[in-house]
Amino acid sequence: TKWVYSFGDGKAEGGRAMRDLLGGKGANLAEMASLGLPVPPGFTISTDVCTYFYQNDRTYPADLEGAVEAALAQVEQTVGARFGDPAKPLLVSVRSGARVSMPGMMDTVLNLGLNDETAAGLAQQSGDERFAWDSYRRFIQMYADVVMGVDHYLFEEAIEIHKEGKNADLDTDLDADDWKQLVEAFKKIVADNHDRPFPQDPKDQLWGAIGAVFGSWQIDRARTYRRLHNIPEEWGTAVNVQAMVFGNMGETSATGVAFTRNPSTGEREVYGEFLVNAQGEDVVAGIRTPQPLSREAAEAAGPGSDKPSMEEVMPGVYGQLLDVFEKLETHYRDMQDIEFTVQEGKLWMLQTRAGKRTAKAALRIAVNMAHEGLITETEAVTRVEPSQLDQLLHPTLDPAAPRDVLTKGLPASPGAASGQVVFTADEAEEKAKQGENVILVRVETSPEDIHGMAAARGILTSRGGMTSHAAVVARGMGRCCVSGAGSLHIDIKTRTITCNGRTLKAGDLVTLDGTTGEVMVGEVPTLKPELSGDFSTLMQWADRSRKLKVRANTDTPGDTQTAREFGAEGIGLCRTEHMFFEADRIIAVRQMILARDADGRRAALEKLRPMQRGDFVELFRIMAGLPVTIRLLDPPLHEFLPHEEQEFADVAEAMGVEPESLRWRAKELEEFNPMLGHRGCRLAVTYPEIYEMQTRAIIEAALEVAQESGQTVVPEIMIPLVFGDKELASIRKRVEAVAQEVIAASGHKLDYLIGTMIELPRACLQAGSIADHADFFSFGTNDLTQTTLGISRDDASRFLPAYVEQGLLAYDPFVSMDRAGVGELVKIAAERGRATKPDIKLGICGEHGGDPQSVAFCHRQGLDYVSCSAYRVPIARLAAAQAAL
Ligand code: ADP
Ligand code: MG
Ligand code: MG
Numbered sequence: 001t002k003w004v005y006s007f008g009d010g011k012a013e014g015g016r017a018m019r020d021l022l023g024g025k026g027a028n029l030a031e032m033a034s035l036g037l038p039v040p041p042g043f044t045i046s047t048d049v050c051t052y053f054y055q056n057d058r059t060y061p062a063d064l065e066g067a068v069e070a071a072l073a074q075v076e077q078t079v080g081a082r083f084g085d086p087a088k089p090l091l092v093s094v095r096s097g098a099r100v101s102m103p104g105m106m107d108t109v110l111n112l113g114l115n116d117e118t119a120a121g122l123a124q125q126s127g128d129e130r131f132a133w134d135s136y137r138r139f140i141q142m143y144a145d146v147v148m149g150v151d152h153y154l155f156e157e158a159i160e161i162h163k164e165g166k167n168a169d170l171d172t173d174l175d176a177d178d179w180k181q182l183v184e185a186f187k188k189i190v191a192d193n194h195d196r197p198f199p200q201d202p203k204d205q206l207w208g209a210i211g212a213v214f215g216s217w218q219i220d221r222a223r224t225y226r227r228l229h230n231i232p233e234e235w236g237t238a239v240n241v242q243a244m245v246f247g248n249m250g251e252t253s254a255t256g257v258a259f260t261r262n263p264s265t266g267e268r269e270v271y272g273e274f275l276v277n278a279q280g281e282d283v284v285a286g287i288r289t290p291q292p293l294s295r296e297a298a299e300a301a302g303p304g305s306d307k308p309s310m311e312e313v314m315p316g317v318y319g320q321l322l323d324v325f326e327k328l329e330t331h332y333r334d335m336q337d338i339e340f341t342v343q344e345g346k347l348w349m350l351q352t353r354a355g356k357r358t359a360k361a362a363l364r365i366a367v368n369m370a371h372e373g374l375i376t377e378t379e380a381v382t383r384v385e386p387s388q389l390d391q392l393l394h395p396t397l398d399p400a401a402p403r404d405v406l407t408k409g410l411p412a413s414p415g416a417a418s419g420q421v422v423f424t425a426d427e428a429e430e431k432a433k434q435g436e437n438v439i440l441v442r443v444e445t446s447p448e449d450i451h452g453m454a455a456a457r458g459i460l461t462s463r464g465g466m467t468s469h470a471a472v473v474a475r476g477m478g479r480c481c482v483s484g485a486g487s488l489h490i491d492i493k494t495r496t497i498t499c500n501g502r503t504l505k506a507g508d509l510v511t512l513d514g515t516t517g518e519v520m521v522g523e524v525p526t527l528k529p530e531l532s533g534d535f536s537t538l539m540q541w542a543d544r545s546r547k548l549k550v551r552a553n554t555d556t557p558g559d560t561q562t563a564r565e566f567g568a569e570g571i572g573l574c575r576t577e578h579m580f581f582e583a584d585r586i587i588a589v590r591q592m593i594l595a596r597d598a599d600g601r602r603a604a605l606e607k608l609r610p611m612q613r614g615d616f617v618e619l620f621r622i623m624a625g626l627p628v629t630i631r632l633l634d635p636p637l638h639e640f641l642p643h644e645e646q647e648f649a650d651v652a653e654a655m656g657v658e659p660e661s662l663r664w665r666a667k668e669l670e671e672f673n674p675m676l677g678h679r680g681c682r683l684a685v686t687y688p689e690i691y692e693m694q695t696r697a698i699i700e701a702a703l704e705v706a707q708e709s710g711q712t713v714v715p716e717i718m719i720p721l722v723f724g725d726k727e728l729a730s731i732r733k734r735v736e737a738v739a740q741e742v743i744a745a746s747g748h749k750l751d752y753l754i755g756t757m758i759e760l761p762r763a764c765l766q767a768g769s770i771a772d773h774a775d776f777f778s779f780g781t782n783d784l785t786q787t788t789l790g791i792s793r794d795d796a797s798r799f800l801p802a803y804v805e806q807g808l809l810a811y812d813p814f815v816s817m818d819r820a821g822v823g824e825l826v827k828i829a830a831e832r833g834r835a836t837k838p839d840i841k842l843g844i845c846g847e848h849g850g851d852p853q854s855v856a857f858c859h860r861q862g863l864d865y866v867s868c869s870a871y872r873v874p875i876a877r878l879a880a881a882q883a884a885l
Pocket of ligand 3: 634644720759780783
C-alpha cells in the first residue's frame with residue numbers, strides 16, 4: 001500500500017479528486033502544487049494510516065517509517081536544507097486534515113525541527129537572532145500544548161511575567177535575548193509539567209506530532225464537531241508535513257487569510273486580513289488586530305484607521321495574490337478560502353478550500369457565477385445548501401425602530417438576534433434548554449465553545465477579526481455574530497460588561513445586528529425578510545428542475561400569506577383544531593364536548609360553523625385556486641377540557657347548567673394516553689356531528705369563494721388517523737352525504753376530494769384497501785414516527801439524544817425521516833395504494849416535509865408533493881430541485 005503522497009516544486013502525486021484519501025487540505029495542497037502555484041514542498045500521510053492506526057491498537061503500518069523517510073529526503077532536496085542540520089536546518093509544519101474541513105478542531109505544529117542546536121544555526125544562517133528564538137519558543141509552546149498536553153496558559157503566563165519585568169506592552173517589544181531566556185523558561189515548564197523533557201531529536205519531534213494528529217481524531221471536541229455535523233467516525237484524518245515558510249522574518253514578511261469573494265455578502269471583492277511579521281494562527285487568534293488586504297477595505301474601516309492595507313504596504317505581493325485568486329476561481333469554479341504567508345516579499349500558498357459563506361453570499365455567488373459563465377444555472381442550484389436558506393427567511397431588525405446602541409464591532413455574521421447575556425458556553429446551553437434566547441458574550445471563542453455557540457441566538461466577542469474563530473463558526477452555523485467589539489470590557493468574574501460608561505450584567509437583554517456590527521441594549525423589533533433579487537432568481541432556476549410540488553402546513557391567514565410569498569403551491573395540512581382554541585370559540589367547543597347528547601352537541605356546533613366557514617373562506621381566498629387540504633378535527637377531546645374554576649363556570653353559564661354536573665362529565669372524558677386515545681376519525685365514529693359540521697363549513701366556504709372569484713376552488717377534505725378501510729368507508733359516506741346536500745342546495749357545481757392521512761402502521765399495510773375509499777393519501781409522518789418507533793414525541797428528549805450520541809440512531813427521527821422504518825412503511829403504502837388506484841395523489845405533511853434529506857426520499861418515492869411549515873417552503877423547493885438533479 002502507498003501510505004505517503006508527496007507534493008511541491010510544480011508537481012504532486014495527489015490531487016483534488018483524492019480528498020477521501022488525502023483529506024481536504026492535503027488534496028488541495030497537491031492540486032495547487034500541480035497548478036504551478038507557489039506551495040512549500042511536503043507530503044501527506046493518508047487517512048488509510050489513520051484507519052490502520054485505530055484498527056491496530058494505535059500502531060503504524062510497518063513500512064510507513066521508510067516511506068516517511070523517503071518523502072522527507074525529497075523535501076530536503078527541494079528546499080536545500082536538512083532535517084536536524086544546524087548549518088542549514090529544514091523546519092516543517094505538521095498539520096491535520098480530514099475529508100471535510102473541521103475548523104480549529106485539530107492543532108497545527110509549526111517550526112518543527114528546531115532544537116537548541118538548530119535554533120542557534122537558524123539564527124546564524126538567517127542573520128536574525130530574534131526571528132530564530134521567537135520561532136523556537138513558538139515551537140516549544142505549540143508542541144508542548146498539542147503533543148505533550150502541557151497547558152498553554154503556563155507559557156503565556158511566563159511571557160506576561162517576563163514582559164512585566166521589562167516594562168514591555170507588546171510581544172513585539174521583546175528582543176532576541178528575551179526570547180532566548182523564555183526558551184529556557186519554556187523548557188523548564190515542560191520538564192516540570194511532564195514526565196519527559198522537551199524532545200531535542202527532530203525525528204522524535206516528528207513522530208510525536210504525527211501521533212498527536214492521529215490521536216486528536218478521537219479527542220472530545222473533534223467528536224462533538226463530528227456529531228454536530230454528521231461526519232462519520234471512520235473517515236479519519238490525514239497528516240500533512242510541509243516545509244516551513246516564515247511570515248515572521250521582518251517587515252517584508254507576513255501571514256494572512258483571504259476569500260476570493262466576500263463570504264458575508266457574496267460580492268466579488270478582495271476580502272481578507274493579514275499581519276506583518278507574524279506567523280501562523282496570529283491572524284485568527286485575535287492577538288493583534290489584523291490589517292485589511294485591499295485599500296478599499298482599509299478606507300471603509302474609517303478615515304482614522306491606522307491600519308494600512310496590503311495593497312499599500314506590499315503592492316507587488318498584493319498583485320500576485322490577485323492573480324492567485326483568479327487562477328483558483330477559474331480552476332475550482334467556486335469561491336475559495338485561502339491561507340498564505342509572505343516570506344521576505346515572496347508569496348506562498350498554504351491552503352485553499354471552498355469558502356464557508358452565509359446564505360446570502362451563497363445565493364449571490366451562485367447567481368453571479370452563473371451570470372459570469374463560470375458555472376451553469378443548474379449547477380448554481382446545487383451550490384446553495386437548502387437548510388442554509390433558513391438564515392434568509394428569518395426577520396432582520398426593523399430599521400425604523402429606535403436603537404439604543406451600546407457599541408459597534410465587526411459585522412462578522414449577518415442576521416439579527418436578541419437575548420439575555422451569558423458568559424459561558426455551558427450557561428448558553430443550559431438557558432437555551434429552558435427555552436431562553438441567549439447571546440453568548442466572550443472575549444474570543446475557541447473550539448471548546450462550540451456547543452454554546454450552537455445553543456445561542458447570537459455571538460458577541462470583544463476581540464478578533466472577520467476571520468476569527470467566532471466569525472467563521474458563526475457563519476457556518478447561521479448564527480449572527482458581532483466580533484472584535486473592542487470597547488467592550490468583559491469581566492467573567494463579576495459577570496458584567498462595561499462599555500462607554502455603562503454596565504450590563506448576565507441576564508440583561510441585548511440585541512446584535514450581525515449585518516452592521518451594532519450591539520444594542522434591550523430588544524429591537526424585527527422585519528420580514530426580503531425575497532426578491534438573487535433569492536427569487538435561484539428559486540426560479542430550482543423550480544425548473546423539481547418534480548415534487550411544495551405545499552405549506554398553515555391554518556392562519558398570516559402564515560398562509562407568508563407561505564404564498566415563499567412559493568407554496570397549496571396547503572397540504574390545515575389543522576382545524578387551531579381554530580378551536582381561539583378565545584371566543586373555546587366556550588362553544590367545550591359546550592360541544594361536555595354536552596350529554598347529540599342534540600346538545602349539534603347546538604354548540606351550530607355556533608362554531610359560521611366561524612369555521614369564515615376561516616376557510618379566508619384560506620381559499622389567499623390560495624386562489626390552489627389545492628387546500630383541510631384535516632377534520634384530530635386531537636383528543638381531552639385537550640379541550642376546561643381546567644380552571646372560571647373555565648367551568650363560563651361553559652356552565654353558556655349551557656345553562658350547574659358547573660358541578662360539568663365537572664363530572666369532564667372526569668369521564670379524561671384519558672390516560674390521549675395521543676393513542678379518543679381522537680382522529682375515532683371522534684367521527686362516536687360523534688359524527690363534528691365532521692358533518694366541518695364538512696358543511698368547508699363546502700359552504702368553497703362555494704362562496706368560487707362564486708365571488710370565478711376561480712375553481714378545490715377543497716381536499718382529509719380524515720385523520722384511520723387504520724382500515726371500513727372506518728374510512730363509513731366516515732366518507734357521511735362526509736359525502738353532507739357535501740352533496742350542500743352543493744345541491746346551492747345550485748352550483750363544486751369538485752372536492754376526500755382523502756386520508758396515513759399515520760398508523762396498520763394503515764400503511766392496509767393501504768391497498770384503504771385506497772378504494774380515498775382520493776389521496778397524505779403521510780402524517782409525525783404520528784407515523786411515534787407509532788412506528790413506539791416513541792412519544794413529548795418524552796423523547798430524555799433519551800433520544802443518548803441514542804444519537806451512542807450511534808444507536810444516526811439522527812433524530814423526528815427531524816429527519818427514519819428511512820429504515822417509517823420510510824419503508826411509506827414505500828409499502830405508496831405501492832399498495834397505487835396498485836389499487838394508479839393515480840392516487842400522494843403527499844407528506846409531517847415536519848419532515850421541510851427536511852432536505854426527507855424531501856429527497858419523497859422525490860425518490862415519486863410522491864406528488866411535500867408540505868411543510870411556511871418558513872421552510874423555500875428550503876423544500878430547493879431540496880426538491882437538488883433531489884431531481
Ligand atoms: P487549520 O486547519 O486550523 O487552518 P493549518 O494546518 O491550516 O490549520 O495551519 C494553521 C496555520 O499555520 C496556517 O494558516 C499557516 O498560517 C500556518 N502554517 C501551516 N503550515 C505552514 C508552513 N508550512 N509554513 C508556514 N506557515 C504554516
Ligand atoms: Mg488552515
Ligand atoms: Mg397525526
